[in-house]
Amino acid sequence: MFNLKRFLICLILGAAIYRPEAKGQLPGAPIDVEHYRFDIQLNDLNDVMKGEAAISLKYLQNTSSTQLDLIKQDKTGKGMLVEWIKENGKKLHFFQDGDKVTIYRAAKANQRHCYVIKYSGIPADGLVISTNIFGHRTFFGDNWPNRAHNWLPCVDLPADKASVDFYVTAPSHYQVIANGLKVSDIILPGALKLTHWKEVNSLPTKVMVIGVADFAIDHVGLVAGIPVESYVYPENKTPGFRDYAAAKAILPFYIKKIGPYAYQKLANVQSKTRFGGMENASAIFYFEKSVGSPDIEALMAHEIAHQWFGDAVTEKKWQHIWLSEGFATYMTDLYLENKYGADTLKKRLDDARRKVIAFEAKRFTPVVDTAVNDNYMQLLNANSYEKGSWILHMLRHQLGDAVFMKAISNYYKHYKGANANTDDLRREFEDASGISLKAYFKQWLYTAGHPHLKITSRYDVDRKSTVLHIEQTQERLFEFSLEIATRAKPAVHTYAIKQRITDIELPFALAQDVLTFDPGVNLLFDYQLMLN
Ligand SMILES: [Zn+2]
Numbered sequence: 001m002f003n004l005k006r007f008l009i010c011l012i013l014g015a016a017i018y019r020p021e022a023k024g025q026l027p028g029a030p031i032d033v034e035h036y037r038f039d040i041q042l043n044d045l046n047d048v049m050k051g052e053a054a055i056s057l058k059y060l061q062n063t064s065s066t067q068l069d070l071i072k073q074d075k076t077g078k079g080m081l082v083e084w085i086k087e088n089g090k091k092l093h094f095f096q097d098g099d100k101v102t103i104y105r106a107a108k109a110n111q112r113h114c115y116v117i118k119y120s121g122i123p124a125d126g127l128v129i130s131t132n133i134f135g136h137r138t139f140f141g142d143n144w145p146n147r148a149h150n151w152l153p154c155v156d157l158p159a160d161k162a163s164v165d166f167y168v169t170a171p172s173h174y175q176v177i178a179n180g181l182k183v184s185d186i187i188l189p190g191a192l193k194l195t196h197w198k199e200v201n202s203l204p205t206k207v208m209v210i211g212v213a214d215f216a217i218d219h220v221g222l223v224a225g226i227p228v229e230s231y232v233y234p235e236n237k238t239p240g241f242r243d244y245a246a247a248k249a250i251l252p253f254y255i256k257k258i259g260p261y262a263y264q265k266l267a268n269v270q271s272k273t274r275f276g277g278m279e280n281a282s283a284i285f286y287f288e289k290s291v292g293s294p295d296i297e298a299l300m301a302h303e304i305a306h307q308w309f310g311d312a313v314t315e316k317k318w319q320h321i322w323l324s325e326g327f328a329t330y331m332t333d334l335y336l337e338n339k340y341g342a343d344t345l346k347k348r349l350d351d352a353r354r355k356v357i358a359f360e361a362k363r364f365t366p367v368v369d370t371a372v373n374d375n376y377m378q379l380l381n382a383n384s385y386e387k388g389s390w391i392l393h394m395l396r397h398q399l400g401d402a403v404f405m406k407a408i409s410n411y412y413k414h415y416k417g418a419n420a421n422t423d424d425l426r427r428e429f430e431d432a433s434g435i436s437l438k439a440y441f442k443q444w445l446y447t448a449g450h451p452h453l454k455i456t457s458r459y460d461v462d463r464k465s466t467v468l469h470i471e472q473t474q475e476r477l478f479e480f481s482l483e484i485a486t487r488a489k490p491a492v493h494t495y496a497i498k499q500r501i502t503d504i505e506l507p508f509a510l511a512q513d514v515l516t517f518d519p520g521v522n523l524l525f526d527y528q529l530m531l532n
Pocket of ligand 1: 306
């Protein structure tokens with residue numbers, strides 16, 4: 001009976017989904033997936049999952065075959081085996097090898113097709129089947145960056161976004177969480193339960209998710225009509241509900257600051273994710289010991305910010321991941337600055353600057369790192385997070401709060417539900433500010449390093465002034481403003497630096513040792529000061 005229902009849904013979707021353009025796909029991509037329907041069966045006896053995936057897609061080119069990503073079962077017995085692929089109830093020829101399934105079916109550009117794939121196996125990764133800290137069996141999706149195709153046939157790239165339905169059949173003692181809104185929970189014979197979650201917004205596969213475990217669930221409340229919920233292990237119910245309730249204050253801050261929340265609920269879930277937090281759309285997963293962690297508020301602020309940046313607006317390619325991580329880091333800074341004050345922001349920026357400089361000593365590479373074309377885990381580095389946040393902070397300082405937030409809001413409004421790259425963001429800042437930022441983006445995002453200054457300070461007794469000799473010692477020159485003050489007089493003097501050598505006569509009749517460079521923590525740089 002489920003097969004018939006699935007077949008009908010495929011046909012309806014094929015006809016009903018209308019998109020004016022493949023907004024999220026990369027130029028030259030052969031297909032654009034528009035909708036996934038995943039039917040997943042789990043059990044308590046073994047780790048085999050059975051799947052049926054109905055994939056509705058639009059062709060962007062004429063083709064004789066279609067490739068999808070899916071890891072095939074290997075010698076260890078882990079991976080997925082496809083049993084059959086059908087369209088309109090008819091079996092199609094296919095070939096499965098390595099990490100691809102090829103469907104032999106000719107199609108023309110702009111045609112829509114829906115393929116149903118029946119498969120099963122033990123996931124090698126992507127769906128983590130194990131036991132939690134309390135010894136109970138759990139199933140948690142953990143797809144980032146491209147681990148979804150360990151358990152879901154899909155186009156496992158951030159640029160191909162699609163809506164998704166998860167139908168999960170599991171022993172009835174479990175609670176099931178996934179993206180979107182819960183449509184139904186149906187008790188089936190054999191102590192099983194079928195749970196249907198529906199996400200109508202287009203998501204990249206990296207943030208599609210299910211979680212199946214014994215959960216205690218807290219309905220924290222509504223924020224702008226959005227239900228906020230906590231899913232924690234029953235043993236952690238009291239501290240978990242207390243800690244995860246922080247989401248209720250974080251969500252309205254971002255809605256006010258950036259724009260409307262893109263999804264229909266926000267669930268915060270204790271899980272087995274390998275990351276500290278994983279920003280699955282509308283169902284954020286946190287590491288098991290996040291409950292009771294002193295950093296939980298900042299962690300939640302980071303993951304909730306990703307709902308705007310990473311999930312709703314997704315980088316077109318992994319190399320632009322700073323549009324996710326740099327944004328989530330800086331939005332967290334803004335949230336904490338608003339709550340705890342400017343010194344908290346300064347402290348975080350100062351720590352971040354140290355991390356960036358330490359990272360550059362190990363790996364000297366631009367933020368938009370085109371050298372990384374696989375092993376995307378290495379992009380989870382201080383360039384993507386802390387340097388990304390610094391680049392936003394310096395833009396804010398240069399353009400002012402109002403223009404900065406206008407550009408961020410416009411960027412979100414224009415790319416919500418779709419994909420963007422670094423140039424798309426630059427254009428938003430240029431439109432909001434009326435100034436060209438090509439040089440700024442080039443030097444901070446496409447050039448490795450930061451200004452390293454050798455500053456020689458000399459007190460001129462006759463002129464009663466301090467003379468600075470400033471040298472940029474890094475290889476490529478940067479253009480930036482350097483702010484200088486003294487401890488006694490906090491008035492800030494700003495100097496434009498762009499040459500290899502800049503000599504400045506300061507208007508201070510003060511001794512040299514009271515100079516402070518960048519007192520507001522507004523420049524990503526480091527320096528050595530020498531007194532003459
Ligand atoms: Zn993040």
